[in-house]
Amino acid sequence: MxxxxxxxxxxxxxxxxxxxxxxxxPPANLAIYRNNxxxxxxxxxxxxxxxxxxxxxxxxxxxxxxxxxxxxxxxSGDLHAYGRDFAGFLDAYLEGGEYRWLADLARLEWSHAExxxxxxxPAIAADAxxxxxxxxxxxxxxxxxxxxxxxxxxxxxxSVWELxxxxxxxxxxxxxxxxxxxxxxxHDGVEVRRIDAGPFSFLSALAGGATLxxxxxxxxxxxxxxxxxLAFVFRAGLVCSLNCCDS
Amino acid sequence: MTHLERGVAQGPVPARAGIGLRSVxxxxxxxxxxxxxxxxxxTENYFHEGGAAVRALLRARAEYPLSLHGVGLGLGSVDxxxxxxxxxxxxxxxxxxxxxxxxxxxxxxxxGEHFNDLLPLPFTEEAARLLARHVxxxxxxxxxxxxxxxxxxxxxxxxxxxxxxxxLAEVVARSGCALLLDVNNIFVNAHNLGSDARACIAGLxxxxxxxxxxAGHARNGNVLIDDHGSQVCAEVWELLRLAVARxxxxxxxxxxxxxxxxxxxxxxxxxxxxxxxRERRGLAA
Numbered sequence: 423m424x425x426x427x428x429x430x431x432x433x434x435x436x437x438x439x440x441x442x443x444x445x446x447x448p449p450a451n452l453a454i455y456r457n458n459x460x461x462x463x464x465x466x467x468x469x470x471x472x473x474x475x476x477x478x479x480x481x482x483x484x485x486x487x488x489x490x491x492x493x494x495x496x497x498s499g500d501l502h503a504y505g506r507d508f509a510g511f512l513d514a515y516l517e518g519g520e521y522r523w524l525a526d527l528a529r530l531e532w533s534h535a536e537x538x539x540x541x542x543x544p545a546i547a548a549d550a551x552x553x554x555x556x557x558x559x560x561x562x563x564x565x566x567x568x569x570x571x572x573x574x575x576x577x578x579x580x581s582v583w584e585l586x587x588x589x590x591x592x593x594x595x596x597x598x599x600x601x602x603x604x605x606x607x608x609h610d611g612v613e614v615r616r617i618d619a620g621p622f623s624f625l626s627a628l629a630g631g632a633t634l635x636x637x638x639x640x641x642x643x644x645x646x647x648x649x650x651x652l653a654f655v656f657r658a659g660l661v662c663s664l665n666c667c668d669s
Numbered sequence: 670m671t672h673l674e675r676g677v678a679q680g681p682v683p684a685r686a687g688i689g690l691r692s693v694x695x696x697x698x699x700x701x702x703x704x705x706x707x708x709x710x711x712t713e714n715y716f717h718e719g720g721a722a723v724r725a726l727l728r729a730r731a732e733y734p735l736s737l738h739g740v741g742l743g744l745g746s747v748d749x750x751x752x753x754x755x756x757x758x759x760x761x762x763x764x765x766x767x768x769x770x771x772x773x774x775x776x777x778x779x780x781g782e783h784f785n786d787l788l789p790l791p792f793t794e795e796a797a798r799l800l801a802r803h804v805x806x807x808x809x810x811x812x813x814x815x816x817x818x819x820x821x822x823x824x825x826x827x828x829x830x831x832x833x834x835x836x837l838a839e840v841v842a843r844s845g846c847a848l849l850l851d852v853n854n855i856f857v858n859a860h861n862l863g864s865d866a867r868a869c870i871a872g873l874x875x876x877x878x879x880x881x882x883x884a885g886h887a888r889n890g891n892v893l894i895d896d897h898g899s900q901v902c903a904e905v906w907e908l909l910r911l912a913v914a915r916x917x918x919x920x921x922x923x924x925x926x927x928x929x930x931x932x933x934x935x936x937x938x939x940x941x942x943x944x945x946x947r948e949r950r951g952l953a954a
Contacts, residue, residue, distance in 0.1 A: 423828050426795050427747040433788065434779035446824035451861075451892060454823045459784045466785075496783040499741025499754045500713045504785075541719030607719055 463491055466501040470535045471508060473586040474528050478521075489515065502539065506532065523577035530579050533571035533605040534614060540569035540607035545659035548652070558666060560635030564628045564655070565663045569607035572626055576600045580616040606660070615658075621651035628655065682707045682734045682768045682880075684918035684950070686942035688935050689738075689925065695725035697932040699732075705939055707734040707768070709922050713741045715765065716757045726765060736769035736880070736920070737761060738849075743777025744803040744817075745790045751778070752810075759811055769880060769920070771816035771849045772807070774800060774837065791826035792836040801843030808846065816879050817841075818849035821857045821886075821895035833864055834872035841877045848873065850916070851882035852908045853901070853924075857893045870912050878916040883909055883942060884924040898927035900938060909945055918946040 424432070424445070436444035436452055437459060444452060464487040468475050475483045494507045509532060512525035545567070554562060573579065578598035585591045603616040604625070617625065620643050627637035638648055655661055685706025690698065698708075708729055715726055715737075729735075742754055762770060775787040790796040800817075808815055819837055831839070833855070837848060850873070859866040883906070885899030901923065909921070921942045925935050 426791070426793070426799060429791055429826065430747050430776055430779050430788075434782065434784070437784055438782075445827045447827065448824065451823040454889075454892065454894065455784070455786060455788065458786045462785045495781075496785055497781060499743060499751060499777060499783055499785065500716055500757070501741075501785055502713070502716070539717030539720035539723070611721070 460488070460491065462501065463487065463496060463504060466504045467508065470505045471528055471531045473531055473583050474508075474512075474524055476586045476589060476591065477524065477527070477582070486512075486515070502535075505535075508532065523575070523579065523582075526573070526575035526577055526579045527582055530573050530575075530583055530605065530614070533573065534612055537569050537571065537605050537607040537612045542569065542607045542609045543567055543662050546656075546661050546663060548656035550661075550664055554664070554666075560633060560638075561666060562634045563631060563665045564634070564637075564661050565665060566629055566655075566660050567606055567662060570629060570660060571605040572602070572622070572629055573605070574600070574602035574622065574626075580614065583614060604660075606658075608659075617654075620647050621654050624648070624651040625655055625660070682736065682920040684920060684946055686939035686946065687734075687736065687920055687922045688939050689922060690726065690729060691926065691929055692722055692725075693929055694932045694935070695721070695729070699725065699728055701932065702732060703932065703936045705733065705936060706943075707736055707920055707922075709736040709738050709769075709924075710765075712737045712739040712758055712761050712770075715761050730765055734920075735765060735767040736771065736922070737765060737767040738818075739770070739772040740787065741777070741783075741785070742772050742807065743775060743783075743788070744772055744807060745774065745776035745796060745800045746778050746803075747776070747799065748778060748780070750803050750806050750810075755807055755810055758807075762811060762813070769816060770811065770813060771818055771880065772804075773818045773820050774840065775820045787820045789820060789822035789824065789826075790836075792829040792831040792833055793826075794831070794839070797831065797836050797839040798843065801840045801846075804840065804844040804846045808844065814845065814847060816847045816849040818851050818882065819854050820851070821854040821861075823861055823892060823894075825862045832868070832872065833858065834869040838872070838874055838877065841874065847879040848877050849880045849882060850878045850912060851884070852912055853882065853884040853886060853905050854895060856902075856905050856908055857886050857895045860893045866908055867911060870908065870915055873916075875916060878912070878919065880919055881909060881912060881916075881921040881942075882924055883921065896927050897924045899925075901941070906941065906945065909942065910948070913945055913949045918949045921946060 432444045435442045437456055467487050490511050496504050509525045509528035512528050516522045578601045580601045580603045581598055582594045602622040606613045624637055624641035627640040683706045687707035688705050690708045690710040714722055773787050855866040855869045858864050883901045884897040885901055887894045887896045923939045
């Protein structure tokens with residue numbers, strides 16, 4: 423008589439591979455469980471990556487989902503965690519071909535999924551800078567919204583994402599090139615926003631933990647552009663607090 | 670001390686029909702506030718800190734008694750209790766303060782791979798003991814009693830000396846859990862596997878059942894699929910009548926998770942469950 427462990431392992435093996443038999447009656451009904459699992463995982467992937475699905479079409483998306491599952495089986499009883507590795511999978515699967523931009527798009531969509539269940543935090547305004555002496559300002563480290571995700575791509579992924587919020591959108595203008603921007607949990611939803619290269623490099627440095635002084639030199643902006651970039655991070659509600667580097 | 674003696678077993682969920690809270694109904698439910706006895710939400714959909722679903726449940730929760738119904742623990746898995754998942758269930762309980770917390774008599778993973786499905790257990794002493802041990806572990810960690818639901822099955826195991834009700838009764842006796850009796854599931858299993866739905870209701874110990882589920886199913890060839898995608902059939906309503914006669918009127922959830930109809934249709938379906946619960950209350954009065 424098989425132990426419960428043997429029963430579950432042979433059932434699991436049969437779910438992974440229809441050619442593996444399992445002592446249940448009727449054996450043909452195991453197909454129902456195989457279909458349930460592949461349907462549930464494909465639906466979870468489609469719900470997290472709707473724009474990738476729209477761009478590649480239903481049939482190709484099914485292929486991607488099947489290959490993805492073979493390489494990255496589900497590791498959680500919470501389906502929302504499924505699909506975390508999809509962008510990395512696409513990088514390898516598309517092997518730098520014509521559609522390699524789909525991997526960057528998938529990274530953007532994973533961030534969107536993360537932000538859609540994250541909480542927005544209260545932000546501070548730019549006048550919080552005023553309490554610091556000029557000497558201290560350069561030493562400030564910005565604590566940004568924990569949900570903030572930054573993306574830079576050689577492809578126009580933000581334009582593709584925006585256009586494909588509806589079914590059957592036309593292809594994106596091929597003349598568009600690299601884009602960068604952010605994804606953020608707001609109190610009432612998710613914000614996806616393209617950002618110009620200058621303020622983006624400034625914001626990236628701040629997000630990486632650089633002091634204000636270091637972020638200003640990294641971004642390589644003129645005084646006017648720097649002021650604008652600094653105003654932007656406050657106006658967009660990205661700053662939760664300011665910490666003094668030496669404190 | 671049993672979980673019952675701790676006084677956390679049964680919250681004030683009325684013995685009325687409730688509805689499953691699905692995201693497509695969030696807005697309508699909050700706008701229309703239909704008179705239903707309680708709402709039931711899938712625990713895993715509310716694991717996260719923010720988002721529209723969490724905001725909707727926090728608001729709905731203020732209006733209705735709440736049941737949190739887990740689908741991801743797979744407590745019958747031989748690999749043990751998924752403590753990370755269980756910790757998130759505990760967080761959800763602390764946040765939403767549900768009156769009822771339930772899971773399934775199933776397994777769901779092997780060697781680290783999750784199948785994200787409610788997989789059937791063989792009805793053996795070994796499986797009943799293992800499930801009971803894991804249910805106890807979960808109850809101890811959560812500090813409250815769980816309701817364990819019988820699942821639908823499309824296959825039976827060659828070695829299964831117990832009946833489904835004997836298996837469930839054993840789990841209750843060993844763990845101190847209660848049961849969530851899904852009447853549609855015993856109907857589906859009777860059709861698919863030749864078990865006896867009426868004997869299951871007649872066999873389960875009175876007092877062990879705290880909640881009922883009813884749902885629609887689909888037919889695929891000769892197999893009934895528990896898809897929660899249509900109205901409840903007449904035979905399942907009849908089984909609910911039998912169950913109410915044996916276990917008394919209890920919170921009764923109408924599940925509708927696929928081809929989800931407008932909220933008003935779901936509420937109308939729940940009224941039919943209310944009628945059956947009222948018949949029994951009428952008899953008692």
